[in-house]
Structures are given as structure tokens and as C-alpha cells.
Amino acid sequence: MPAGGPAAVRGVGAVVVAAGQGHRFGASRPKQFVDLCGMPVLAWSLRTLVNHPDIDRVVLVLSPSRAASPPAWLPDGVLVVPGGVFRADSVRAGVEALAGEVQTVLVHDGARPFVSAALVSRVVEGARAGPVVPVIAVEDTVKRVDEGGWIEGTVPRERLRRVQTPQGFPAEVLNRTHAVDDAGAWEARDAAAMTDDALLCERLGIDVATVEGDPANLKITTAGDLSLARAMVQAGLIAAAN
Ligand code: C5P
Numbered sequence: 001m002p003a004g005g006p007a008a009v010r011g012v013g014a015v016v017v018a019a020g021q022g023h024r025f026g027a028s029r030p031k032q033f034v035d036l037c038g039m040p041v042l043a044w045s046l047r048t049l050v051n052h053p054d055i056d057r058v059v060l061v062l063s064p065s066r067a068a069s070p071p072a073w074l075p076d077g078v079l080v081v082p083g084g085v086f087r088a089d090s091v092r093a094g095v096e097a098l099a100g101e102v103q104t105v106l107v108h109d110g111a112r113p114f115v116s117a118a119l120v121s122r123v124v125e126g127a128r129a130g131p132v133v134p135v136i137a138v139e140d141t142v143k144r145v146d147e148g149g150w151i152e153g154t155v156p157r158e159r160l161r162r163v164q165t166p167q168g169f170p171a172e173v174l175n176r177t178h179a180v181d182d183a184g185a186w187e188a189r190d191a192a193a194m195t196d197d198a199l200l201c202e203r204l205g206i207d208v209a210t211v212e213g214d215p216a217n218l219k220i221t222t223a224g225d226l227s228l229a230r231a232m233v234q235a236g237l238i239a240a241a242n
Contacts, residue, residue: 011056012124013102014049014166015094018042018110019063019083024221030063031220032110033071037233037240041220043073044113050075052117054124055106059097061090086191088200092178098171104128105174107197108166111220113229114238115166122211127168131201134213135161164213167197177201 022030032042039047042060049058059079062070067082074080081097083090091107098105104127108115119134126132138160144152177200194200198208216237220226232238 011102012054012104012106012127013057013059013098013171014055014106014108015059015061015091015098016042016045016049016108016110017061017083017087017090017094019061019066019090020087020111021063022111022221031226034226036113036220036226036229040071040073041113041226041229042110043075045108045110045115046075046078048115048117048120049106049108050077052120054121057098057102059094060110061094086194088191088194088197091197095171095174095178099175102171104168105171106166106168107174109219112165112217113220114214114216114218114232116214116217119164119214119217120166123166123168126209126211127170129209131167131169131173131198131206131208132211133167133196133198133208134164134217135210136164136213136215138162161210162213163196163198164217164219165196169197169201173201173206177204177206180204 018032020030022032033040036044046058046060049055057079058077059081060074061081061083064082067080070080079097081093083093095105104124106120106123106127123132123134138157142155142157142160144155146152201208216232218225218229220229233240
């Protein structure tokens with residue numbers, strides 16, 4: 001430590017959330033633990049993050065029962081913590097585990113195995129200046145429907161973006177958003193609707209930037225997504241498991 005006081009906290013931490021039950025996937029175990037061409041789905045993104053030169057610390061959030069006996073295949077150096085009922089609770093558990101250790105935090109869904117090192121680099125660079133999310137332009141025509149499925153209208157797509165993870169934040173900003181959450185500002189039904197982390201910033205009026213996402217960075221939600229992911233590996237679009 002240099003003379004004159006503690007060193008400024010630097011470094012980048014990654015929180016990987018994988019504490020969900022994955023009900024939409026429809027298998028006996030959550031999708032993040034299902035085999036994807038030789039490695040569990042979750043192991044793919046952990047490998048990328050652990051090996052990335054910009055990432056100093058990786059925290060993995062698992063359901064409390066799995067966190068009590070983590071899988072043997074986890075890469076060395078991954079810190080495991082138990083998650084909560086909603087995704088936002090799990091993120092908070094991971095962020096708290098990094099408290100005071102890093103200046104920048106990336107939050108990644110364990111259900112996205114194919115995050116590339118290049119995308120991690122883009123998000124880390126952006127997050128040094130402020131919150132940042134990777135996005136993809138919407139190519140399809142977008143309609144709004146009523147409860148019966150009848151078309152109500154067409155939504156202009158020019159400014160619509162699909163949002164991915166990892167999302168990056170100065171640690172201080174994430175701590176601030178979760179502190180507001182602690183104060184009971186948001187109801188449980190809001191917590192269920194918090195499907196990403198930038199939403200917390202938006203609600204507080206904190207600007208969120210975007211960087212180019214990656215079409216290969218798919219999220220595995222259904223069995224069909226897993227089939228697509230396997231086909232991508234088999235076609236050589238993604239480097240195979242070691
Ligand atoms: O349910 P969904 O697919 O949107 O979840 C996104 C990510 O958040 C998944 O990786 C899931 O495991 C994680 N999650 C969590 N804790 C929860 C709910 C979801 O870590 N309580």
C-alpha cells in the first residue's frame with residue numbers, strides 16, 4: 001500500500017447470476033446446469049470471464065441449496081454466494097460480495113453462455129465512464145397486441161433495441177440503486193419486473209449508455225434455445241469446450 005493512505009479501489013468484478021429455477025425451460029434441473037456440448041451452460045460464460053484479462057474477481061450467485069454445495073466443475077477463484085427470490089435480489093447478493101473490492105461491476109446472466117471476450121472488453125471500457133448495456137437493433141417489424149392477441153398497432157422499430165448482458169456499472173452506482181431498493185421504494189411486483197439492472201438506473205434518472213451487443217450472445221430460455229446453442233457450437237461458430 002503506498003504511503004499516504006489506502007490505495008484507491010480499482011479493478012473489475014463480474015457477478016454471474018444463476019439462481020433462477022428456469023421454469024420456462026421445462027427440464028428437471030435449471031437450464032444453466034444442462035450440458036451444452038461437453039460443459040454445463042453456466043460453465044461457458046464463467047470460463048470467458050475468469051480468463052478475461054480485464055476481470056479481477058468473479059462472483060457466482062446460485063440458489064441457496066446449490067450455493068451450499070457448489071458443483072465440482074467450477075473454475076478456480078470463483079466465489080459462490082446464495083441468491084434470492086427475484087433476480088434483483090440475486091444481483092444484490094453478488095454485488096455485496098464485491099463491496100469495497102472493485103471499482104467497476106459487470107452483471108451477467110448465467111443463461112447466456114456465448115458472451116465473447118470482445119463484448120466483455122467493450123462493456124468494461126464503457127462502464128468506466130458510467131452504466132452501459134450491450135444492445136442489438138430490432139430487425140423485425142414490431143406489433144402491439146391486445147389481450148386476445150389482436151393487433152392494436154405497429155411500433156416504430158428504429159429506436160428499439162434488444163438488451164443483453166453483461167451490463168456494466170461503476171460499483172458506486174450499483175450500490176446506490178440497491179440502497180434505494182432497500183429503502184422499500186419498490187414493491188415486490190416491481191422486483192419481478194426487474195429483468196435487468198439498467199432498469200434500476202433508469203428509475204433513478206441515471207443515464208445509461210449502450211454499446212454494440214453480439215447476435216451470438218443468445219439467452220437460453222427454452223429447450224429450442226438450447227438446440228440452437230448446440231447447433232452453433234457444432235457449426236464451429238463458437239469455440240468448442242476444452
Ligand atoms: O428468469 P430469467 O431467465 O430472466 O433469469 C435471468 C438470469 O437471472 C438467469 O441466469 C437466472 O438464473 C438468474 N436469476 C437469479 N435469481 C433469481 C431469478 C433469476 O439469479 N431469483
